[in-house]
Every structure is written in C-alpha cells, then in structure tokens.
Amino acid sequence: xxxxxxxxxxxxxxxxxxxxxxxxxxxxxxxxxxxxxxxxxxxxxxxxxxxxxxxxxxxxxxxxxxxxxxxxxxxxxxxxxxxxxxxxxxxxxxxxxxxxxxxxxxxxxxxxxxxxxxxxxxxxxxxxxxxxxxxxxxxxxxxxxxxxxxxxxxxxxxxxxxxxxxxxxxxxxxxxxxxxxxxxxxxxxxxxxxxxxxxxxxxxxxxxxxxxxxxxxxxxxxxx
Numbered sequence: 651x652x653x654x655x656x657x658x659x660x661x662x663x664x665x666x667x668x669x670x671x672x673x674x675x676x677x678x679x680x681x682x683x684x685x686x687x688x689x690x691x692x693x694x695x696x697x698x699x700x701x702x703x704x705x706x707x708x709x710x711x712x713x714x715x716x717x718x719x720x721x722x723x724x725x726x727x728x729x730x731x732x733x734x735x736x737x738x739x740x741x742x743x744x745x746x747x748x749x750x751x752x753x754x755x756x757x758x759x760x761x762x763x764x765x766x767x768x769x770x771x772x773x774x775x776x777x778x779x780x781x782x783x784x785x786x787x788x789x790x791x792x793x794x795x796x797x798x799x800x801x802x803x804x805x806x807x808x809x810x811x812x813x814x815x816x817x818x819x820x821x822x823x824x825x826x827x828x829x830x831x832x833x834x835x836x837x838x839x840x841x842x843x844x845x846x847x848x849x850x851x852x853x854x855x856x857x858x859x860x861x862x863x864x865x866x867x868x869x870x871x872x873x874x
Contacts, residue, residue: 662776666713666759667723670699671752673762677774696752700743702765703736708757711764721761725754727821730814738847812850816861819846827866 662668662676678692702708703722712721715733722739723731742751759777766773819842820828828834840858844851 662774667756668759668762669725669753670696670755670757671749673757673774674699674752677762680775681772698769699757699765700747702768703755704740704743706736707768708761708765709735711761712758713760719760721758721764723756723758725756726814726818728814728817731756732815732818812853812857813861813864815847815850816843816858817865819843820861820865827869828862 662672668676674692674696678695679688681695682688682691708721710719710721712719718733720733720735722734722736724734724739725731739755763773763777765771823842824834828839836855836858840853840855843858844853
C-alpha cells in the first residue's frame with residue numbers, strides 16, 4: 651500500500667461524499683496490496699464504478715433527500731452539486747472519461763458502502779471508524795458545495811435545485827443567451843429541458859422564466 655494512503659484517508663473521515671476521481675485514487679490505493687499493480691487496480695475500480703453508475707445501481711443507495719436515495723451528484727460549471735441519475739452520465743463517460751469528468755461526479759458515502767458490499771470489497775478505511783463524524787447536521791449538498799466551491803458557494807439553499815441544471819442545458823445549447831420567446835418558444839424549450847433531464851419535472855413557467863432571466867443577466871454582466 652502507498653505509504654501516504656492512511657494519511658489521505660484521515661482527511662476524508664468527516665466527508666459524506668467523494669468525487670469519483672478521489673474515490674478511485676485513494677480507495678484503489680488501499681485495495682492495492684502490491685504497488686506494481688496499483689494503477690491497473692485503480693483503472694479496474696473506475697470501470698466497475700462507471701458500470702454500476704450507468705446501470706442505475708447507485709440511484710437507490712444514497713442518503714434520503716426529497717423522497718429519493720440518489721447516490722450521485724454532479725458538480726455544475728457554477729460549482730454547485732445537483733442530483734443526477736446514473737444513466738444521465740453515460741454520454742459524458744463515453745465522450746470524456748478523463749479526470750475532468752471524474753472530478754465532477756460525486757459519489758455519496760452510502761452508495762460507496764453499498765457498492766463495496768455488493769462487490770465484496772474491503773470498505774474504505776476512512777468510513778469504517780466507529781466514531782465517524784461524516785453527516786452530522788449539515789445536508790450533503792451543502793457540504794459538497796462548501797468544499798468544492800469554497801467561499802463562492804455562500805447561499806447553497808437557494809442555488810441547489812432546478813436552476814443549476816437548467817443553466818447546464820442553456821450553456822450547452824445557448825452559450826450566447828437564451829433568445830426571446832418569439833425565436834425560442836418557451837413551451838418547446840420546456841419540453842426539450844424535460845427530455846434532457848426528467849428530474850426537472852414539474853417545471854413551472856415561473857421557474858423557467860427566472861432561470862432564463864438570471865442566466866441572460868449573468869452573461870450580460872460578463873460581457874460588460
């Protein structure tokens with residue numbers, strides 16, 4: 651095992667989540683008894699995790715939130731964590747299976763422990779301590795945002811939700827700004843958004859309008 655493994659694990663003891671890149675690197679480092687096969691084992695672990703993710707096996711093993719147990723989150727370009735289902739990551743994994751993507755996929759502690767049990771793997775040492783402090787009273791989404799975004803994520807309660815996911819769609823399809831309703835009918839836009847991310851349902855017009863206004867205003871501020 652890498653001599654730094656235990657020290658790194660101690661840093662994660664109070665976290666209720668890890669990015670996929672962190673998890674593969676440090677858990678893989680613990681699982682590898684022989685340093686010569688460490689990289690191969692990490693690659694195999696990434697492959698196993700990706701396979702379980704896209705097959706939906708981590709969608710039912712996370713902490714209970716909003717009536718669901720999704721074990722995954724996605725870090726948006728705004729450094730905000732949003733709920734995501736494993737199938738929604740298939741194209742991202744196929745198109746960009748690099749550290750850039752792996753560092754934006756967040757796996758919750760409960761999902762990791764369930765994954766380990768299903769595959770009969772030793773649990774990550776930092777989450778087996780009897781004095782685990784991981785989840786205290788801070789919601790997981792707030793813990794992720796605070797750690798990833800630092801001082802930028804000051805009002806997580808207002809930012810986490812549908813708006814960041816809607817903005818992700820806008821950034822992919824309307825990088826210069828969402829056009830006026832005459833050029834981009836809101837009913838069609840709403841339907842396209844729900845096809846892209848069914849988790850946005852129900853999507854009311856007021857929510858969509860606020861997301862468009864804030865998105866366009868932010869782009870305008872960046873240009874000035």
